[in-house]
Amino acid sequence: MTDLKVFFREHILSMSMLFSGFLLFGFLAFFQVPITLFPTMEYPGLTISVEYPGADVLLVEELLTVPLEEAVSGVGGIEEIRSYAERGKTEINLEFRKGINIDLKSLEIRERIDMVSSNFPREVHKPLVLQYDPDQRPVMILSVESQKFDFAILRSIADNEVRRYLENVEGVSKISSSGGKVREVLIGCDLQKLRAYGLGLEDIQEAVQHNNKDASIGAVEKSGRKVQLKVFGKYSSLRDLQKQPFHSKELGRIFFLEDFAEVSFAYRDEESSSRINGKETVSVFVYKSSLGNTLQIASSIRQKLEELVLPDVHFNVVYDQSESIRKTYQNIIICFFVGALLLGGFWYWRRRRGRDENYITLFCQLPLNFFLVEFVLFISKIDFDIVIACSVIVGFALWLIVYQSLSKDEGVFSLQNTIGDFFSLVVIVLSLCLPLYYLDPDTGQSTMRLGLFIVLYLSCSYFLFLPLHFVIGRIRALLIGSYVSVPDFYKNSDVLNSNFSSPFRFNWNVSERVFWGLYIIVLLFGLFRLVKSEKELFYSIENKRILGFVEFPSGFNFPQTNEVVKKVESKIAEAEGFAEITSKIDPGHAFLVITIDESKIDGDKFIQNVRASIGDISPAFCYFSRESENSKFKDIRIDILGDDLDKLDELAKNAAGKASKIPGVGDVVLNYKSPRDELELSLNNNKASGASLNNAEIAGFLKTAIQGSVISKYVEDHRELDIRLRALKEFRNSKQSLERFVVKNQVGKYVPIPEVTTQKESHSPTKVFRKNKKRVLSFSLRLTSGSYISVKSNIVQELEKDLPENYYIEPGRSMEKIWETENRLYGVICFSLVLIYMVLASYFESFKEPFAVLFTAVLPFFITLSAMSLVFGTLSLPIYLGLLLTISISCFHVMRILKTGEAIGSGFRKRSAIFGILALCIPQIVFAREGGRFLMEFELTIIVGYSCSLFITTKALPYILSGPPRLVLRQAQDGSP
Incomplete structure (x- = not known):
């Protein structure tokens, strides 16, 4: 010393x-x-995403989901496989044990995928292997505002300027726009005139795509110098597109696009909306990756917005998770x-x-x-x-x-x-x-x-x-x-001690037995x-925000969803302690971010008051939670596994009803949408083959005629607009319209749709969910009292009663981890x-x-x-x-x-x-x-x-x-x- x-x-x-x-x-x-x-850890998960355009849900499950699950299930270290199949797409989410080297596993997964993907139909896109992030809530919401421009231009700015400018921010996984109107160029075809001129929708698509482009030819000499030769063919005005020429062999003359189609600026059918305190706005939603740093992302976003100078446009940050x-x-x-x-x-x-x-x-x-x-x-x-x-x-x-x-x-x-x-x-x-x-x-x-x-x-x-x-x-x-x-x-502690009264100074004399x-x-x-x-x-931080979710059954379109959500927003705005509400509405779903003044009311009390005020909004369902409680650990997922989708749907609804009546259980939410009604067209393969048609050609024609297809881009004021090809409204506004549809086959003849197909009303799932290679439907619940142990001992045991053979209940993976x-x-x-x-x-x-x-x-x-x-x-x-x-x-x-x-x-x-x-x-x-x-x-x-x-x-x-x-x-x- x-x-x-x-x-x-x-x-x-x-x-x-x-x-x-x-x-x-x-x-x-x-x-x-x-x-x-809080500490962040890379989520040990991978997602396999495959697209099969036009394929039915059950076909996607049979041809893509099941073979891929069988191929990757043998990879070591997998704890759970969850997948879903929907129309034209499937995703398979793999959760690995902690500590697994994801990079090495992704290589092994790709090798196994390559072994089975060679057997996929030719229309199937190449499978993608991506890193999976279970948290898909936005970390920032921005509103794009202007006193000069309308919602259509603001939406175009959000899509083409803001979103692309912010996508390269480190840690950002996705940026999406909502609200406003999307402007586009619409080619609305008169199917009768189109047939009279001997053309099909595919002919228009091919002509527009081939002519709406510039080309570099090469170099020519001029005055001893080489000069690059280019051909400029892109449409510079709407009139250029209307005057797009076509040649008819049957009629032996040239005519123009405007002769059989209406070409005009239009707005895309509304598919989303965004509001702040009931006022329509255009919003940009920023999502982070699993390892993204919220503070750095928010700081970078704000800095980039300051650098992004757009005349007569300003941005407002309406929600920022980094503020907490x-x-x-x-x-x-x-x-x-x-x-x-x-x-x-x-x-x-x-x-x-x-x-x-x-x-x-x-x-x-x-x-x-x-x-x-x-x-x-x-x-x-x-x-x-x-x-x-x-x-x-x-x-x-x-x-x-x-x-x-x-x-x-x-x-x-x-x-x-x-x-x-x-x-x-x-x-x-x-x-x-x-x-x-x-x-x-x-x-x-x-x-x-x-x-x-x-x-x-x-x-x-x-x-x-x-x-x-x-x-x-x-x-x-x-x-x-x-x-x-x-x-x-320490030297004078006795002196100081004598003048200091301590709560510890008393004698404790008790017997050893006592x-x-x-x-x-x-x-x-x-x-x-x-x-x-x-x-x-687990981690939880209290704050003044409450998240709301409004869910609708399958088949609800955007106008129906939007109307109900407006009523919900008005009820929330009338509640005591309300400060601000931001909403994002999609067909069949809405997401609400509510800020309250906790000096006036407690968050839990606010939720109770709002629930009572909103009441029953059947068939929709609305539930709320504090933002701090909206973690994957707070949602208790109950899975019901089996084979038959209709039986699973019945069991899931019955089990959710039982769970809602158990003491201590609050909200109960179905994690799927019930099968929707649809009109099924069954292709007669013999007739279709005799008419020189196949399923892909018929599906492509119907999709373009009814829903519309984006076939090219039109540049206006340095902004790109979609050129959408579609049938006029009178040819697609009813079930009877299908009977008037004719498809141009490979030899140039027209075949009516009813000659090669039969119609049947049915219902089919919007998605088929699977867990560990078995079909599954699930619902989530939240506790108002009790512990997770009571969930295991009471709820799961109660729901397991009277289950049919080969059907059983499992708690979700997050619950098992707890x-x-x-x-x-x-x-x-x-x-x-x-x-x-x-x-x-x-x-x-x-x-x-x-x-x-x-x-x-x-x-x-x-x-x-x-x-x-x-x-x-x-x-x-x-x-x-x-x-x-x-x-x-x-x-x-x-x-x-x-x-x-x-x-x-x-x-x-x-x-x-x-x-x-x-x-x-x-x-x-x-x-x-x-x-x-x-x-x-x-x-x-x-x-x-x-x-x-x-x-x-x-x-x-x-x-x-x-x-x-x-x-x-x-x-x-x-x-x-």
Whole structure:
């Protein structure tokens, strides 16, 4: 110790430069480290997407989905296969085990796909293998506004200018537009005139595509120079398109497109809408990838919008998920600095004077260690998140405890004499925080980060305290000159102690039998609360936004959907506490983002009022949830597996009805749409072959005639408009129109549709869902009370009753993960206690004393667990993290008692530690705002746990060391000591 002091005193300048270097590198890293709210992990999933234009749902399932599932199911590491088939497309989502190398698996998947794709029909597009992201909610919503342009131009700007300009932002997975009107060039054909001129729709498509293009011919010589020769053929006006010439062999003359078609500017049939507070607008929705950083994306989007200068157009950010992150960190920073001021004021008040290097050193260690943590994050390429913020804040508080326990009268400590104690504490923290990560990386990532960065903070504080202490003393001497150091408070603790009233100062004299009776009661009650408490070991941040969803049965078009959603919006706007609503409406579905004023009404109460106000809007269904609850872990998915789609539909509806009546269940939502009514055209292959037609030609003609096909692009004012080919409305407005359709075959003859097809009314699924190679339909429910364990024991068992043979119910994968994590949690706690026992056995070189430490440490743990679960109702992630540190503090406390006779000391030092930590944390606990609940629960758990540790361990340790009464009696009878 003396050698170190001499070394530090002789190398003050070197130490100063070293600390300055730490601060400099950490300061530079601070601006480079991305900030996020919670730890992000790459989702171990891949999506196989294949398109088969025009193919029916069941045909897609048979020809594409089933063969692909069989091909990839043998790939190792797959935990679940979910797929769906819809008209013209299939997607297969593969979820792998955590830690799987997705890049290698994607190569193996592609090889297996290539083996089966050669058997696909020629019309099938090449299969795509993409990374799967389960979270498809927008992180930003922008409105495009203008006083000069109408909605059609604004929608064109959103599609052609804004969306393309923002698509290259790093971390953005998709950008979509909604609202307004999409302008296009419509070629509406008179099918009777078209037939009279001897043409078909495919002839128009071919002529427009071939003529609406420029071509580079080559180079020609002019005046001794080579000049590039180009042919410009693109339509420069609508008149050019109307005068597109056609030659009729039957009539033997040339005529124009306008002779048999109406060519005009038109608006595409409305398919989406967007509104803000009931006012129609054009909106742009920004989605992020699974590893995208919300803050960086939002910042980049805002910067690019400032750079995107469009005359008479401005952008308004109506929804920004990053605002919650910013407010969270603003609240944390403000509360922490207020707490630091209170802590400094408390120390100054207790010392009467504030000139003491020990306290200055402790405060200076905070920014130094913070920037060291930032530097480690930078070189490790880890984002700064709220768990790391907790590590820094709680690491500072924990260091105050450790410092006061290890320091001596002069306020410093000897590395040589305390390294074993400190190392044991570090290993205990890691033993508690690391095991869960190896069992479940999703849940364990936060505990691992907390443990590692608290250990990093403590290690930096422990090893850098002495050199920093001497540097600060030298700097004060140079700046102030000679001064008299105020004696450390430990020297006069008895004097101070006599004038200080403590809540801990009372005698606790109970018999051993009473103590052990109380011990067993606390232990059993704590175990009961551990098992019965609802566990939410995932991330959740409260905010003022509520998400709404309006779902319609199959077959609902956009006008019908839009009309109902308008009524829902008006009811929401009338509710107390309403502030703003943004909506996105699609056919059969609507998504609402609602902002409320929580100073007027609580979010849950607002949801209840809105539900009552809206009432029954059958056949539509409307449900709401807080944005913080809209994670994949909050939705409890129930899957019903079987073979027959109609039977599955019946079972799913019956099961959803039963689930809605079970106590504790709130909203119940079907995750599929019932089969829709449709008119089925069955092709007679013999007749079609005799008429020189095939299925693809007939399907292509009907799709173009009824729905319309985009055949080319028209440029107007540097903006591209679609050129859509379609039959006039009178040829496609009823079922009878099909009987008048004629198709031009390969030899130029016209074949009526009814001659080669038969009509039949039927219903078919819009999508066929599959799970692990079996058909499945599912519904989701949300709990209003109870725990996930009650879901497994009550809901699933209730729904399994009276199921037909070969039909069964399974909980969704997210639900299974919660149960698995909860079951593993008990094993992890036991495993961690075994590791701690091994550490303590090495520390004490004894088999007995570690039991005394553990038996004493579990008392504060279970008392704190019981208190927090009763106060908050759940065992949440921050409470669990706080409980881990409670065990660490208790073990460290008992270790110091057994080694030195006191842990944090008696009298003043004990009270100084607890009140100092209270001063640091009380602002966050009392004034927790949006996003602050996570840290509030975490800090409150630590304070309760630390207080219990100070009181319980000191009072309970003598009883535990003496052993249970029967053991003591037996020892006395045997004459043993």
